[in-house]
Amino acid sequence: MVGCILNIINQGELLYHLNFENVNWLKLSLCFVVPYSVSTYASVKVKTERN
Numbered sequence: 001m002v003g004c005i006l007n008i009i010n011q012g013e014l015l016y017h018l019n020f021e022n023v024n025w026l027k028l029s030l031c032f033v034v035p036y037s038v039s040t041y042a043s044v045k046v047k048t049e050r051n
Contacts, residue, residue: 003032 007015007028014023 002035006031006035 010027010031011023014020
């Protein structure tokens with residue numbers, strides 16, 4: 001969900017007009033990978049600190 005929102009904010013106009021030639025694919029993929037990585041890291045850290 002967060003990745004979709006970030007991509008709409010960052011490249012919404014290109015995606016809306018289906019202008020895939022000018023889409024920055026690295027930025028698009030990072031908008032999904034970074035929030036997922038942060039969430040996973042935080043969850044693992046909380047679980048390991050409880051034990």
